[in-house]
Amino acid sequence: MTRAVLSLGSNLGDRLAHLRAAVELLRADAIVEVSGVYETPPWGDTEQPSYLNAVVIVEDGAATARDWLTRARACEAAGGRVRDPERRFGPRTLDVDVIAVWADGGEPVVDDDPELTLPHPRAHLRAFVLLPWHDVRPDAELPGHGPVGALLDTPGVAADLAGVTPRPEWSLESME
Ligand SMILES: Nc1ncnc2c1ncn2[C@@H]1O[C@H](COP(=O)(O)OP(=O)(O)OP(=O)(O)O)[C@@H](O)[C@H]1O
Numbered sequence: 001m002t003r004a005v006l007s008l009g010s011n012l013g014d015r016l017a018h019l020r021a022a023v024e025l026l027r028a029d030a031i032v033e034v035s036g037v038y039e040t041p042p043w044g045d046t047e048q049p050s051y052l053n054a055v056v057i058v059e060d061g062a063a064t065a066r067d068w069l070t071r072a073r074a075c076e077a078a079g080g081r082v083r084d085p086e087r088r089f090g091p092r093t094l095d096v097d098v099i100a101v102w103a104d105g106g107e108p109v110v111d112d113d114p115e116l117t118l119p120h121p122r123a124h125l126r127a128f129v130l131l132p133w134h135d136v137r138p139d140a141e142l143p144g145h146g147p148v149g150a151l152l153d154t155p156g157v158a159a160d161l162a163g164v165t166p167r168p169e170w171s172l173e174s175m176e
C-alpha cells in the first residue's frame with residue numbers, strides 16, 4: 001500500500017469548484033482523508049489573489065511516487081491549469097503538489113529528482129500545506145523535518161498562520 005499527501009491550491013476562477021473537481025478525480029484512487037478548506041494569503045509572490053488550499057491523503061496499493069505525480073498533473077490539466085514559465089509561484093486555477101509519499105512497508109520515499117523531489121522541498125515552509133495536513137492528521141510527520149505540529153510553530157510558518165482563514169462552510173467531502 002503506498003500512501004501520498006497531496007496539496008491542492010487554487011486562486012483563479014471558481015476556486016472551490018476547482019478543488020472539488022480535483023477531489024472527485026482523486027476519489028478513484030481511494031482517498032483516505034480530505035482536509036477542510038482554508039483561505040490563505042499568496043505565498044512567494046504576493047501580488048495575486050488569495051488562495052483556497054486543502055490537503056488530501058490518498059492510498060493505492062500499486063501506485064509509485066511517479067504515478068502520484070502523473071495523477072496530480074492530470075488533475076491540474078482537468079482544472080485548466082496554464083503554466084506561465086515567466087512567473088514562479090504565480091496564480092493558477094489549480095495546483096496539485098505531491099508533498100510526501102510512503103512506500104509499501106511505510107518508509108518515506110526520498111528523491112532529489114527535479115521532476116519529482118520528495119518530500120516536496122518547500123512544504124516545511126508553507127502554512128497553507130501544514131495547517132490542512134495537521135487538520136486531518138495531528139500526528140503527521142514530514143519526512144526529514146519532523147512533526148507537522150512542531151513545524152507550525154516555527155517562526156516563518158507561525159507568522160503566516162495569522163493570515164489564514166478556515167472556511168468550514170466550504171466542504172470538499174462528498175455529498176453522497
Ligand atoms: N513534489 C513535487 N510535486 C509536484 N511537482 C514537483 C515536485 N517535485 C518537483 N516537481 C516539479 O516541479 C515543477 C514545477 O511544478 P509547479 O509548476 O507545480 O511548481 P509551482 O507550483 O509553481 O511551485 P511549487 O512546486 O513550489 O509549488 C514540475 O515540472 C514538477 O515536475
Ligand SMILES: Nc1nc2c(c(=O)[nH]1)N=C(CO)CN2
Pocket residue numbers: 008009010040041042043044045051053088089090095128
Ligand atoms: N497561499 C498560497 N500561496 C501559494 C500557493 C498556494 O497554493 N497557496 N501556491 C503556490 C505555487 O507554488 C505559490 N503560492
